[in-house]
Amino acid sequence: MNDFSTDVLEESRPGEVGIVAYSDFHSSEPLDFALGGRLESFDIRYETYGRLNADASNAILVCHALTGDHHCAGVYSINDRKEGWWNNIIGPNKPLDTNKYFIVCSNCIGGCMGSTGPSSLNPATGRPYNLSFPALTVKDMVAAQARLLDHLGIKTLALAIGGSMGGMQVLQWAVDYPERVRKAIALATTSRENAQSIAFNCVGRTSIMRDPLWNNGNYSADTPPRFGLGIARMMAHITYLSEKGMEEKFGRQLRQGSDSKFAFDSGFEVENYLRYQGSSFVNRFDANSYLYITRALDLYDLRAPDGTLETSLKKVKARVMAVGFTSDWLYPPEQNLEIVQALLRCGKDATYAEIESDLGHDSFLIESPKLYELIEYFLEA
Amino acid sequence: MNDFSTDVLEESRPGEVGIVAYSDFHSSEPLDFALGGRLESFDIRYETYGRLNADASNAILVCHALTGDHHCAGVYSINDRKEGWWNNIIGPNKPLDTNKYFIVCSNCIGGCMGSTGPSSLNPATGRPYNLSFPALTVKDMVAAQARLLDHLGIKTLALAIGGSMGGMQVLQWAVDYPERVRKAIALATTSRENAQSIAFNCVGRTSIMRDPLWNNGNYSADTPPRFGLGIARMMAHITYLSEKGMEEKFGRQLRQGSDSKFAFDSGFEVENYLRYQGSSFVNRFDANSYLYITRALDLYDLRAPDGTLETSLKKVKARVMAVGFTSDWLYPPEQNLEIVQALLRCGKDATYAEIESDLGHDSFLIESPKLYELIEYFLEA
Numbered sequence: 001m002n003d004f005s006t007d008v009l010e011e012s013r014p015g016e017v018g019i020v021a022y023s024d025f026h027s028s029e030p031l032d033f034a035l036g037g038r039l040e041s042f043d044i045r046y047e048t049y050g051r052l053n054a055d056a057s058n059a060i061l062v063c064h065a066l067t068g069d070h071h072c073a074g075v076y077s078i079n080d081r082k083e084g085w086w087n088n089i090i091g092p093n094k095p096l097d098t099n100k101y102f103i104v105c106s107n108c109i110g111g112c113m114g115s116t117g118p119s120s121l122n123p124a125t126g127r128p129y130n131l132s133f134p135a136l137t138v139k140d141m142v143a144a145q146a147r148l149l150d151h152l153g154i155k156t157l158a159l160a161i162g163g164s165m166g167g168m169q170v171l172q173w174a175v176d177y178p179e180r181v182r183k184a185i186a187l188a189t190t191s192r193e194n195a196q197s198i199a200f201n202c203v204g205r206t207s208i209m210r211d212p213l214w215n216n217g218n219y220s221a222d223t224p225p226r227f228g229l230g231i232a233r234m235m236a237h238i239t240y241l242s243e244k245g246m247e248e249k250f251g252r253q254l255r256q257g258s259d260s261k262f263a264f265d266s267g268f269e270v271e272n273y274l275r276y277q278g279s280s281f282v283n284r285f286d287a288n289s290y291l292y293i294t295r296a297l298d299l300y301d302l303r304a305p306d307g308t309l310e311t312s313l314k315k316v317k318a319r320v321m322a323v324g325f326t327s328d329w330l331y332p333p334e335q336n337l338e339i340v341q342a343l344l345r346c347g348k349d350a351t352y353a354e355i356e357s358d359l360g361h362d363s364f365l366i367e368s369p370k371l372y373e374l375i376e377y378f379l380e381a
Numbered sequence: 382m383n384d385f386s387t388d389v390l391e392e393s394r395p396g397e398v399g400i401v402a403y404s405d406f407h408s409s410e411p412l413d414f415a416l417g418g419r420l421e422s423f424d425i426r427y428e429t430y431g432r433l434n435a436d437a438s439n440a441i442l443v444c445h446a447l448t449g450d451h452h453c454a455g456v457y458s459i460n461d462r463k464e465g466w467w468n469n470i471i472g473p474n475k476p477l478d479t480n481k482y483f484i485v486c487s488n489c490i491g492g493c494m495g496s497t498g499p500s501s502l503n504p505a506t507g508r509p510y511n512l513s514f515p516a517l518t519v520k521d522m523v524a525a526q527a528r529l530l531d532h533l534g535i536k537t538l539a540l541a542i543g544g545s546m547g548g549m550q551v552l553q554w555a556v557d558y559p560e561r562v563r564k565a566i567a568l569a570t571t572s573r574e575n576a577q578s579i580a581f582n583c584v585g586r587t588s589i590m591r592d593p594l595w596n597n598g599n600y601s602a603d604t605p606p607r608f609g610l611g612i613a614r615m616m617a618h619i620t621y622l623s624e625k626g627m628e629e630k631f632g633r634q635l636r637q638g639s640d641s642k643f644a645f646d647s648g649f650e651v652e653n654y655l656r657y658q659g660s661s662f663v664n665r666f667d668a669n670s671y672l673y674i675t676r677a678l679d680l681y682d683l684r685a686p687d688g689t690l691e692t693s694l695k696k697v698k699a700r701v702m703a704v705g706f707t708s709d710w711l712y713p714p715e716q717n718l719e720i721v722q723a724l725l726r727c728g729k730d731a732t733y734a735e736i737e738s739d740l741g742h743d744s745f746l747i748e749s750p751k752l753y754e755l756i757e758y759f760l761e762a
Contacts, residue, residue, distance in 0.1 A: 035643060135643035192633065193633070194624065194627070194628050194632075194633070195624075195627040195628050195630070195631040195632055195633065195649075195651045196619065196622075196624045196627045196628070198633070198649050198651055198652065199619050199627065199651050199652070199655055200616075200619060202615070202649070202651070202652040202655055202656075203612060203615045203616045203619070203655065205645050206611075206612060206615060206656065206659075207588065207612045209645060210608040210611075210612065212593065227591040230587075230591075231584060231587060231588045231591065231612060234583070234584045234587060235581075235584045235616055238577065238580050238581060238584070241577075243575065243576075243577045243710070243713075246575070246576035246577045246580065247575050247576050247577070249576070250576040251575075251576055252573065252574070252575070252576065252579070252682060262416060262516035262676060262680070264586050264590060264672050264676060267676075267679070268576075268579050268583070268679065270576045270579055270580050270583070271579065271580070271583040274580055274583055274584065275583075275587065278587075291645050295643060295645060295648075298648070298649065299643070301633060329624070329710070332624075
C-alpha cells in the first residue's frame with residue numbers, strides 16, 4: 001500500500017541537488033487528530049535528497065512554513081528554473097549537505113500540495129473534505145510526519161529543522177517524540193502565537209470567509225474565493241518583510257508606466273509588488289487549507305496547562321538551537337530567545353543565536369553566510 | 382451664504398465642554414485641488430469650543446486623523462455618553478483650555494461626516510460624486526480648512542495640533558500658510574508615508590475595490606461594500622495598536638461562551654474585538670472616502686522636488702513640537718524626530734519629545750499626563 005520511490009533522478013549540476021521528483025506516501029492506517037476527528041487514511045507528499053545510510057542515522061527532516069511545501073531543493077526538470085524554496089541551504093557541500101545526510105521534506109497534513117487536506121477527496125464520499133476536514137494543529141502535522149518517517153525506516157532524526165511554522169513543528173517534534181530527535185534547529189519562530197499574530201490571521205481568514213465564492217467552504221476548484229485569499233496573502237506578506245527592508249526595496253518609488261499616481265489600484269511600486277504576490281498565491285494555494293493552517297498557528301502554544309514552558313520542554317532530549325532575526329516583527333528575536341531560556345532553565349542543551357538582518361521574518365529563507373555557518377557548526381559539533 | 386452659528390449650547394458639566402452642536406460652513410466659491418480638479422462649491426462641517434477673543438488671537442485648530450471627525454469634544458445631548466474623540470484634552474482647564482482658547486475642529490474635505498466628500502451630492506448632477514470627486518491630498522484638506530478660518534475671521538492660529546493624519550495637516554499648515562500658524566504640535570506622524578504604510582493602505586483599498594458591492598464606486602447608500610471596508614478597518618486597527626499592548630489586553634484569551642476554539646470566525650477574544658471594530662466602522666464610514674483619504678496619506682511627502690525636507694521646511698515660521706510614542710510602529714518615533722531634526726537644520730524653533738507608551742499609534746488619543754504636560758508647557762511657553 002505504501003509507495004516508496006527514489007526521488008533524486010539525476011544530480012547533473014555539481015554542487016546542486018539537481019533534478020528531483022516527489023513521492024507520495026499513502027497510509028491506509030487512520031490518523032487521529034489531537035482535537036478529535038480522524039482521517040481513515042491519508043497521503044503525504046514528500047521529497048528526499050541524498051542517501052539514507054545503513055543504520056538510518058543520517059536523516060534530516062526539513063519542516064516548511066505556512067505556505068511552503070515539500071519541494072525545498074532541486075528542480076523538477078532540466079528547464080525548470082524554479083528551485084525548491086531552500087535550495088540555497090540544501091545540496092552537496094551546502095549547510096544541509098546531501099553528500100552526508102538524507103534529507104526529507106513533506107507537505108504538511110492539512111495542506112494543498114499533495115498531502116491530504118481540505119481540498120482532497122474524502123474516499124468515503126468521493127467529494128472534497130472542505131470543512132469536514134478535522135480540526136488541525138501543529139501536533140497533527142508532526143504526527144503525520146512521524147508516520148512518514150516510520151515508513152521510510154527512520155527511527156531517529158540527526159536533525160529537525162525549520163523556520164516559522166516549520167520551527168513550531170521542530171519544537172513539537174522535540175516535545176512529542178523526544179527519543180526520535182537528536183538535534184533541532186528552530187528559526188524565526190515562537191513557542192506560542194501571540195495576540196497580534198492571531199489578529200493578522202483573523203483578518204486573513206475573515207477576508208476569505210466573506211468572499212461570496214467561499215460558500216461556507218464548498219467552492220468548486222475552478223471558482224475559488226480568489227479575492228478573499230488574495231487579500232489575505234497581500235496583508236500577510238507585509239508581515240514577512242520589515243519596514244526598513246520595504247523602504248530600501250520600494251520606498252515611494254512610482255510604478256513604471258503608471259499614468260496617474262492617484263489611481264486607487266496602482267501608482268506605487270510596492271502596491272504592484274503586493275498585488276502580484278496576492279494574485280500568484282491564489283493560483284497555488286487552497287483557501288480552506290489557508291483557514292485550517294492559520295488556525296493551527298493560532299492554536300500553537302507549547303506551554304503546559306500549568307502555564308509554563310518548562311513543564312513541556314523538560315521532556316526534550318534534543319540539543320536545540322533557536323535563531324532570531326533582528327528585523328523579524330512577526331516572531332521577533334525575544335520569542336526565539338524565550339524558548340532557549342526555558343530549555344536552559346530545564347537544564348537542557350540549548351543555544352540561542354541572533355542574526356542581524358533587514359529582511360524581516362523571511363530572513364530565514366534568504367542567503368545568509370552567518371546562518372549557514374551556524375547550521376554547519378551546530379550540525380557537526 | 383455662509384452660516385455661522387454658535388456651537389456651545391450649554392456648559393453644564395464643570396470641567397467639561399458639555400453639550401455641543403456642529404455647524405456647517407458652505408462656500409459658494411470654488412475649491413481648486415492640488416492635483417487638478419475642482420469643487421464649484423463645498424461644505425465643511427465643524428465644531429468650536431470656547432470663545433474667540435476680540436483680536437481673534439486665541440484660536441486653536443485641531444486636525445483629525447484618518448477616520449476621525451469634527452466632533453472632538455463634548456457630547457451632543459445630555460443623555461449622549463459618546464464624547465468627542467479628544468475630550469480628554471479639550472475643555473475648561475484641560476491642556477487645550479476652552480477658558481482661554483477658541484478651538485475649531487472640522488471634518489476634512491473628502492470625508493464623510495458632513496464635509497463635502499465622494500458621498501456628497503454633486504449639485505451639478507444631483508447624484509453623489511463617487512469617483513468623480515477630485516484627487517485628494519493633505520494640501521487640499523488644509524486649503525479647505527483655511528477657507529473655514531477665513532469665514533470665522535481667524536487670520537492666525539495660536540496653535541495647530543493633531544495626531545497621525547492630523548499631524549500631517551499641521552505640518553502642511555506650517556508649510557503652506559507660514560504666516561497663519563504661530564505654534565504647531567504634530568503627534569505620532571510623519572513627513573512622508575513610507576512603503577510599509579502605503580502597503581497596508583493598498584491592502585485596505587484592494588479589499589474595498591474587490592468587494593462586488595463596491596461597483597466601481599457607484600454603490601447605493603444602503604448597500605455599501607461592507608465586507609471590504611470591514612476587512613480594511615480590521616487590518617488597519619492592528620497597526621494602531623502595539624504587539625505588547627495587544628498581548629497585555631488580549632493575549633491568548635478565549636472568547637467567553639466560545640463553544641469551539643477551532644471555529645474559524647470566533648475563538649480568541651482578540652478576534653472578537655477586531656470583528657467588532659470592523660463592523661461598527663462600516664456603519665459610520667464611507668468606503669469611497671476611505672479610498673480617497675488613504676490615497677491622500679500615501680501621497681503625503683513634505684520633501685521638496687529636490688528630495689530634501691529642508692527646502693520645504695525653511696518656509697515654516699511656527700514654533701514646532703513633534704511628539705513620538707515609543708510603541709508606535711505605524712509612524713515610529715524616528716519619523717517624528719526626523720521632522721524636528723530637519724527644522725533645526727533650517728534654524729527653526731523646534732522641539733522633539735518622546736513618550737513611553739505600550740499603546741501603539743493610538744497613544745496620542747489616550748489619557749496621558751505626560752502629553753498633557755507637554756502641550757500645556759509648549760502652549761504657554
